[in-house]
Amino acid sequence: MFGLPKRHRCRGWRCTEQPPPGPMTLAEVKRGQRCRIINIPSEKIRAQALRFGIAEGEIVTCREKIPAGPVVIARNRQEIAVGRRLARQIQVQQI
């Protein structure tokens, strides 16, 4: 939270404001949305994610967001849970 630039924070059906265009983080993707992974921060994480088939440039679906907890993403049949702190560092582009 601290040290992060302010981003689109409102949620729920009353919200009419559109999310800002351009790159966002995986933590900001909503459940059910699809996004393209733009950047994964650490080399080690990139290598681990590649083994699961999640790579920069891939399109993934956000299957579930555990409140304040991990973001569950899926590519085809493969599902992985990504810790929230890490999800905040993964840059994505909404589709």
Added chain:
Amino acid sequence: MPACHKAHPQPNTPSGARRIVLAGNPNTGKSVFFNYLTGMYVDVSNYPGTTLEIYSGRLGSDAVIDTPGVYGISSFNEEERLARDIILTADLVLNVVSAAHLERDLFLTQQIIDTGVPVIVALNMMDETKRAGLEVDGERLSELLGVPVIPTVAVKKEGLDRVKAELFTARPGNATPGLEEELAPLLPLVDTRGEALLVLEGDPVVAARHGCAPGTRQEEIYRRRRERVNEIYRQAVRETSRGAGFGTLLGRWMLKPATGIPMLLVTLWVMYKVIGVLIAGTVVEFTEETVMRGIYEPAIRNFVELFISRSSVPGAILTGEFGLLTMTVTYLLGLLMPLVAGFYFFLSLFEDSGYLPRIAALVDRLLNAVGLNGRGIIPLILGFGCVTMATITTRLLSSDRERIIAIFLLGLTIPCSAQLGVIAGMLAGLGGQYVALYALVIFGVLVMAGTLLSTFLPGEPVDLLIDLPPLRVPRLDNVLKKTGIKSYHFLKEAAPLFALGALLISIFQLTGVLEFLQNLLAPVTVGWLRLPRETATALIMGIVRRDFGAAGLTALDLNPLQTIVALITITLFVPCIASILVIFKERSKGEAALIWGGSWVIAFLMGGLVAQLARLFNPFGANPGVAPVTLIFAVLTLVVAGLALFLRRSRQTTNNPGIGG
């Protein structure tokens, strides 16, 4: 590339025998293949230089070696390093993959093929593909990989005979494109192609072994391998339906807090009913009292007495109060074994069904606060069974930092099942507010210790990145096999330590050290904790076994507040002697000593704080102020945890202000 030199770290196999290595992702059913190929004859051995155990057996004159389940071979954790070294020395690899999970599993397959070793693939769990809405073309897969592929359903023994018969048709497969050219300059410098591959992939350990600089191409090679695997998947697997069956739905519910938390609570309640009531009560009553105390102990005592008098020193050590042949054996087999097996049964059930990673994801955020990630839930739950067992299990955590935190929290705050039984009995007679005070102080100490450790230990918490495999109905034989193997391991590792602990305490007792310590402690127990002088005896017993300490309290005449103070102190007190010996074995001496000493300080500090605060609020002691003390502890916990979190956050901000930007 600097000049490499050849080096050859070799696990021992008799010369002439071929090394057949089993490899695969976690939970693909490798163990069934291993048992089928080797029959009953299994060797469990510690691999040199690690604490992990590997299984090896024989098939004719050849050796069959199992490896831990991994997603790839490199140096990410201990299991991977071990799997890597075994695979690199294989003559052929039997790679077991899950047919319903090929996108994930084929990455390892392709990496093994890239090492150049002859490979044969067992396409396991073929029966699950239909339910998952998939159609897998084994022949096409074989063509694309360039190695034989045999469809199997291991638990139903389908296809196993074919695997055994065709094992030696294994051959080197089609490598990731472009790899040959990159490997060529390295091959003359390094012993084998497999090692060359890992040097190229930047594996620091293998590179150091050959005196090379690790390559910097890991990511690029991984990416190309992933592309190739995706292409193979596209060509060999056809999705017949979207497969949003009940399993998918249930898996989703397990993750949503609104449904997931109630499901977890029900699961824990069932676990409590089975382990805490059925096993700890009925089963242990039979195994400990009837079998061990009723039949075994008198028999062994009479037998030993034929040779040595019971009152002599060796007699006391062997069959006395803490006897090596009496107490140690009764405790291990009669009390611990049923409980440990019960816990491992549930753990294996959760593992096999795919529930475990979902629990980890659900509780990840909570455990982040104490410096662990979701995976930390496994040792913490196991700690309620046996802290010694849980301490051994902390090996699965991925960083040293997490292991220290988990081990410290286990030793300090988690009461093991044996102790919990006695504590629950003593709490039952008191009012609800006393129980609340006890629970709050113990939980508060866990939160405070965790947040403080997480703030002040160097390093960063490891983020959760965990595979959520599709849910499936657990296979009972698989679960039972795992339970058996894990329980056996526990017994093998813990038994010598329990024996050593019993020996030490017998010596203390016989030499009078025990009594000396009791007298030494008296001023603290009476003055600071405001407990009777005899409480010191219970505490000293608590050094040996946690439940001994708690049981020692039942003999004392304590008022409700004194009972709570005594229970808080004994719960936070040092882990039992077997646990601390495991900690000495797993960690450095200094760390273990610090954990042991720290438990003394924290136990007395917290127990005394409750006693002194209660006196402060009601100096005449008729109706001590439980409510204000509870409140003060709640506030203390919040303040300490909040302060620690604040410190951590502000430090993070100053260290890396650009994160996420």
